[in-house]
Amino acid sequence: MTTPRVLFVCVKNGGKSQMAAGLMRAVAGPAVEVDSAGTRAGTALNAESVQSLRDVGVDISGGHPQQLTDEMVAAADLVVVLGSEARVEPVGGTPVEVWETDEPSTRGIEGAERMRLVRDDIAARVEDLARRLAAPA
Template identity: 70%
Template structure:
């Protein structure tokens, strides 16, 4: 006998974070969202032209705040990932994602410290902190629904 479908279970929103290589900013956003929202949000990340590995400095500065993305691997944006998302967040100006069936797309033009001559781990910490603030705001919005 099959169990009846539980229609009282609350909908868990899903967010797809996208950047070009899926090695830095989108992986950082996904890791920070998992930390901030736990099981209250389903999280995925992908790239429009994925690279080969997660950016080592991105992983290093996330470890400083208790987030481990070292086991993550860049993956391409697929129709299935887009269709599964309730919200698509594009990080940066270069990646472009066409939404499916009216799925909202937000673009976060994140801080780019290298434009101010700040590089290395110092740059990545500033990027992390900018993304973390945006993730906290998004988490609050999603939990208010």
């Protein structure tokens, strides 16, 4: 059995997709190959995202945003797009799954509380995905 490869994508690759990748690495370890990218990659990680994961023992501080390429999509077994702003076209039959993640700022929730809610929403989805990937075909 080959190791599944998951690519997490958002717009800037500084927050949500980085969080999902870090959480998947923590949950699945070497059982899943993980990468992340942005459709319009930024230049730095979101400090609140980094701190929110640090609060649960996951360190993504050494990461950096990277620009999404067709080659990255084609190399993945599954592409997960976080949020509705990023758009990813399938390449070579790679399935694309969209997660409409919670966005607390639309309800006036900001700062550490916002990031905790975002993190917890993504963490639940990552845990579900890890279980699906581990299940026999």
